[in-house]
Amino acid sequence: MNAIIITALWGVVMMFGGVFFKKRTTANYWAIAGILIVLVANILEFFGHPFFNVDSRGMLRFDSLGLHFNTIIFICTLLFFLLNGRDVEKVGPHVSEYFSLMFFVLCGASILTSFNTLLLLFLGIEILSIPLYILTGSDKRNLKGNEASLKYLLMGAFSTGILLMGIALIYGGNSLGSFYIDSINLGQGHLLPLIAAGLVLLLVGMSFKVSAVPFHFWAPDVYDGAPAVFSSFMMTIVKIAAFFAFFRLFQNSFGTMHHEWQTLIAIITAATLLLGNITAVFQRSVKRMLAYSSLSHAGFLMFVLFALNDTAREGLLLYAAAYSLATIGIFAIIVKMNDYSIEGFNGFGKRQPLIAFTAVIFLLSLTGIPLTAGFTAKFYVLMAAIKDGHQLWLVILAVVCAAIGAIYYFRVIQAIYFKDPVEGVNEQLNVTAGFKWLLIITAALIILLGILPGLLIDWIYY
Amino acid sequence: MLGTYYTFPELLIWIPLITGIAAIFIKNTKSIKTFALLSSIATLVISIISLFYSDIAHHPEYFYFNNVSYVWMPYIGSSFSVGLDGMGFLLTFLTAFSYPLIFAATYKSEFKNPNGFFALMLLSQAGIMGVFVATDALLFYFFWELALIPLYFLCSRWGGEKKIQATFKFFVYTFLGSLLMLVGIIYVYMHAPAVSADSAHSFSLNSFYHADLSAHQQGWLFWLFFAAFAVKIPIFPFHTWQPDVYEQSNYPSVMVLSGIMVKMGVLGMIRWLLPIFPSAVAKYSHIVIVLCVIGILYASCIALYQNDLKRFVAWSSIAHLGLMGAAVFSANTLGLQGVMLEMLNHGINILALWVIVDIIEKNTGVRKISELSGLAAKSPGLAIFLVIIAFANIALPLSNSFVSEFLMLNGLFEYNKWIAAFACLGIVLSAVYMLSMVQKTFYGKMNTLAEQAKKMSGGQGVVLFILVIAVLALGIYPEPVIHLTQSTVTNILSKVIIK
Numbered sequence: 001m002n003a004i005i006i007t008a009l010w011g012v013v014m015m016f017g018g019v020f021f022k023k024r025t026t027a028n029y030w031a032i033a034g035i036l037i038v039l040v041a042n043i044l045e046f047f048g049h050p051f052f053n054v055d056s057r058g059m060l061r062f063d064s065l066g067l068h069f070n071t072i073i074f075i076c077t078l079l080f081f082l083l084n085g086r087d088v089e090k091v092g093p094h095v096s097e098y099f100s101l102m103f104f105v106l107c108g109a110s111i112l113t114s115f116n117t118l119l120l121l122f123l124g125i126e127i128l129s130i131p132l133y134i135l136t137g138s139d140k141r142n143l144k145g146n147e148a149s150l151k152y153l154l155m156g157a158f159s160t161g162i163l164l165m166g167i168a169l170i171y172g173g174n175s176l177g178s179f180y181i182d183s184i185n186l187g188q189g190h191l192l193p194l195i196a197a198g199l200v201l202l203l204v205g206m207s208f209k210v211s212a213v214p215f216h217f218w219a220p221d222v223y224d225g226a227p228a229v230f231s232s233f234m235m236t237i238v239k240i241a242a243f244f245a246f247f248r249l250f251q252n253s254f255g256t257m258h259h260e261w262q263t264l265i266a267i268i269t270a271a272t273l274l275l276g277n278i279t280a281v282f283q284r285s286v287k288r289m290l291a292y293s294s295l296s297h298a299g300f301l302m303f304v305l306f307a308l309n310d311t312a313r314e315g316l317l318l319y320a321a322a323y324s325l326a327t328i329g330i331f332a333i334i335v336k337m338n339d340y341s342i343e344g345f346n347g348f349g350k351r352q353p354l355i356a357f358t359a360v361i362f363l364l365s366l367t368g369i370p371l372t373a374g375f376t377a378k379f380y381v382l383m384a385a386i387k388d389g390h391q392l393w394l395v396i397l398a399v400v401c402a403a404i405g406a407i408y409y410f411r412v413i414q415a416i417y418f419k420d421p422v423e424g425v426n427e428q429l430n431v432t433a434g435f436k437w438l439l440i441i442t443a444a445l446i447i448l449l450g451i452l453p454g455l456l457i458d459w460i461y462y
Numbered sequence: 463m464l465g466t467y468y469t470f471p472e473l474l475i476w477i478p479l480i481t482g483i484a485a486i487f488i489k490n491t492k493s494i495k496t497f498a499l500l501s502s503i504a505t506l507v508i509s510i511i512s513l514f515y516s517d518i519a520h521h522p523e524y525f526y527f528n529n530v531s532y533v534w535m536p537y538i539g540s541s542f543s544v545g546l547d548g549m550g551f552l553l554t555f556l557t558a559f560s561y562p563l564i565f566a567a568t569y570k571s572e573f574k575n576p577n578g579f580f581a582l583m584l585l586s587q588a589g590i591m592g593v594f595v596a597t598d599a600l601l602f603y604f605f606w607e608l609a610l611i612p613l614y615f616l617c618s619r620w621g622g623e624k625k626i627q628a629t630f631k632f633f634v635y636t637f638l639g640s641l642l643m644l645v646g647i648i649y650v651y652m653h654a655p656a657v658s659a660d661s662a663h664s665f666s667l668n669s670f671y672h673a674d675l676s677a678h679q680q681g682w683l684f685w686l687f688f689a690a691f692a693v694k695i696p697i698f699p700f701h702t703w704q705p706d707v708y709e710q711s712n713y714p715s716v717m718v719l720s721g722i723m724v725k726m727g728v729l730g731m732i733r734w735l736l737p738i739f740p741s742a743v744a745k746y747s748h749i750v751i752v753l754c755v756i757g758i759l760y761a762s763c764i765a766l767y768q769n770d771l772k773r774f775v776a777w778s779s780i781a782h783l784g785l786m787g788a789a790v791f792s793a794n795t796l797g798l799q800g801v802m803l804e805m806l807n808h809g810i811n812i813l814a815l816w817v818i819v820d821i822i823e824k825n826t827g828v829r830k831i832s833e834l835s836g837l838a839a840k841s842p843g844l845a846i847f848l849v850i851i852a853f854a855n856i857a858l859p860l861s862n863s864f865v866s867e868f869l870m871l872n873g874l875f876e877y878n879k880w881i882a883a884f885a886c887l888g889i890v891l892s893a894v895y896m897l898s899m900v901q902k903t904f905y906g907k908m909n910t911l912a913e914q915a916k917k918m919s920g921g922q923g924v925v926l927f928i929l930v931i932a933v934l935a936l937g938i939y940p941e942p943v944i945h946l947t948q949s950t951v952t953n954i955l956s957k958v959i960i961k
Contacts (some may be wrong), residue, residue, distance in 0.1 A: 023874055040522065089841070323564075327634060366613075368603045369607055369611060370603065370607040370608060371604065371608065375607075380647065381642070382644070382648060383538075383648050385650075386645070386648045386649050386652055387652060389652075391643075392649075395645050396642070396645060399641035399642060399645055400639070400641075403634060403637050403638035403641055406633065406634055406637050407634060410630060410633065414618065414626055414630070416614070416624050418618045418619055418625075419626075431579065452535075453535070454535060454537055457537070458537075
């Protein structure tokens with residue numbers, strides 16, 4: 001409860017603060033202060049000290065898994081604010097509104113990690129999505145951004161409609177006439193037609209939100225069109241929150257009927273992995289490449305829904321953390337660069353040895369090389385799928401896709417270390433020592449989770 | 463005694479790892495070279511000391527000098543377990559022995575960013591050592607990849623014009639192979655018995671040996687593991703990356719790749735493939751052996767027509783490794799014993815060949831066989847070394863390979879005499895290509911290039927001398943190596959046959 005209330009309040013504070021802040025950087029400091037308060041409050045709640053005791057009639061349930069997931073989200077956001085806070089100022093004049101919108105997104109994310117009814121799920125998704133439509137189009141002079149924003153809004157509204165239809169069918173179809181996700185619990189047996197239709201619609205709606213193929217059409221354009229700072233935010237924090245909701249909903253409501261819809265998930269997973277990876281190979285812009293590769297990571301995260309066991313739950317946490325840390329890290333660097341093409345990275349290792357080194361660690365982690373968090377994450381989701389024991393072809397397909405992933409990530413590494421800079425280009429990044437330290441800390445976190453994933457996982461069982 | 467505080471396998475990993483990280487911070491070219499050489503000599507000393515404690519069969523207390531296990535990820539049943547058995551002693555010694563020689567032989571070579579270069583070399587040594595000593599499947603996989611990454615950077619950064627593409631092909635091939643193995647590892651893990659109460663299954667090698675797998679499961683798991691090892695060795699038709707990488711890379715990396723890293727694949731097959739999937743081995747070994755023998759003949763024929771010395775050595779190496787692969791899957795005592803010996807011999811011979819090719823290229827500026835002629839008149843010492851090494855590659859009696867190739871062919875003969883006959887053709891062909899190469903480059907009329915050729919340096923001479931001594935010593939008295947690895951051979955074979 002702490003996180004939901006404080007993020008909402010702080011969003012309002014930031015919005016009105018915009019009137020009083022004299023300097024543009026003040027908003028950044030306030031945002032960092034806000035996220036720190038949220039983080040601490042959430043950790044306190046995790047250890048059993050909630051500030052607020054609102055009777056939600058069981059519509060919200062705060063379990064250790066959800067609160068732990070919140071912590072991951074807030075730590076990632078904190079890193080994001082620290083690394084890229086100053087770049088938010090460059091997007092446009094309304095700095096504190098941008099931060100305010102991001103706090104509302106976080107509020108939506110906190111609801112998604114604790115919802116216990118379909119209504120709250122719907123609310124959470126809307127609170128999460130609406131600020132994003134605005135953030136995508138926040139650079140008003142950029143035509144691509146405007147197009148992306150409109151596309152996102154239309155697609156988002158469409159998918160929300162499908163989601164609502166699904167909720168309605170489930171409500172009508174279950175014998176209790178209840179919105180509570182636990183009471184939908186269907187037991188063993190076969191699906192009723194009404195419930196089956198509702199389940200498929202919910203699946204489609206949620207797949208839209210996590211950008212799983214074939215409901216992904218908005219994703220590359222939005223991630224590519226939005227200002228790079230916000231792409232980073234959307235690809236990581238928003239996506240993992242949506243995945244968590246997806247997992248929570250399907251495990252609690254439809255977990256017992258897992259075998260009925262597992263094949264459907266398998267098909268979506270396979271399509272997401274293949275399309276994301278193969279398309280990413282052909283991208284010349286690093287930003288767009290990462291947009292497509294985020295589809296591929298969505299494919300790996302879909303394994304969590306495919307397997308739906310204890311290992312999958314641990315894998316979800318690890319993958320969310322590993323993927324977010326690495327993506328935030330690499331985007332923090334991309335945002336600072338003028339040239340988003342792969343050639344823009346040529347000779348980067350000579351120009352900025354330290355930043356280049358951290359960039360390589362982020363890329364290695366995204367590829368899934370051992371000693372980085374990316375590996376342990378992939379390892380856990382694959383282990384979850386193999387433990388499930390069905391459809392092992394999917395696992396083989398996934399590792400083939402992971403190898404394809406090496407192709408495009410390593411192309412950037414090659415540019416960084418093995419290619420000479422283009423003549424005349426000697427771009428020096430305008431970064432502070434603090435920025436470099438933060439990148440090192442992020443990289444260190446990634447390696448730490450790569451060696452000892454238990455540091456993250458053990459908290460589930462707290 | 464060292465072994466009481468730190469076990470040998472740990473030291474063999476930590477020394478190159480720590481010195482490798484430290485090497486990044488040494489900027490001076492001269493001191494970094496000395497530093498790397500000293501580090502590798504320290505590893506060699508540890509390796510030699512460990513050999514004195516290798517007789518675990520007669521001294522059970524030595525077991526604790528050579529095996530150790532630390533808690534790492536108890537919740538999934540993985541631990542940091544390392545240990546040395548006969549094969550482990552042999553291969554860690556080969557690694558420890560090769561690195562100082564590699565550093566010494568290329569001491570005069572210039573590299574841009576020498577600190578990065580030597581740091582990566584030492585890190586690759588740590589990774590390779592880890593592969594040879596890991597007795598936990600997950601740890602094995604970690605090291606398997608960690609050995610690859612430094613070499614990827616080494617070969618992409620320092621080398622010929624097309625190095626980036628060539629190395630990248632190599633990387634994607636091996637990465638895909640190892641990921642397939644990872645799927646296999648996880649699947650076997652799900653069927654492996656637990657060793658402690660913390661987790662339902664275990665990644666330890668012993669649990670893997672007792673995994674409860676049906677013949678059908680073994681059948682497809684076999685190919686998943688095989689993919690990783692076959693790419694690394696490489697076995698025909700997974701060899702296509704190899705000649706390009708060898709041609710394009712710098713000499714020290716290529717020495718590591720061809721001399722030591724290929725043994726990772728052979729060790730993988732012997733330790734992680736044969737005993738875990740015995741029924742699959744019985745079912746599919748003939749396919750693999752036929753592939754290997756095709757590889758021997760195919761690579762030998764191509765080696766005949768190579769003009770570039772580096773590609774020449776690359777193809778001849780594929781031929782030799784084909785024989786090793788075939789002997790591994792013949793799965794009998796003679797064959798495996800031969801493979802053990804050949805792993806050491808091949809490492810020594812190919813290292814010597816690379817050193818000679820390096821000297822030729824440095825001193826004449828070319829490595830085209832057609833442009834070289836009559837080098838022997840100018841550098842008779844090098845000619846003698848080359849002839850001895852060439853004989854060793856052909857497996858002439860008194861040279862080290864004679865014993866090992868004889869044993870391997872014997873093992874193959876036990877398996878199937880027709881296959882052995884075809885494999886023997888490979889030895890005939892190797893005589894043809896080796897001798898014609900020696901003849902074309904070193905004998906015949908001296909051309910202008912040979913006249914202007916520089917002399918080899920003293921350091922290179924010493925390295926070649928040591929290698930030649932090793933060739934002869936192992937040719938005359940291979941008994942210690944056979945004695946060292948005997949226990950591994952019987953141990954592996956007992957699991958392959960009984961289960």
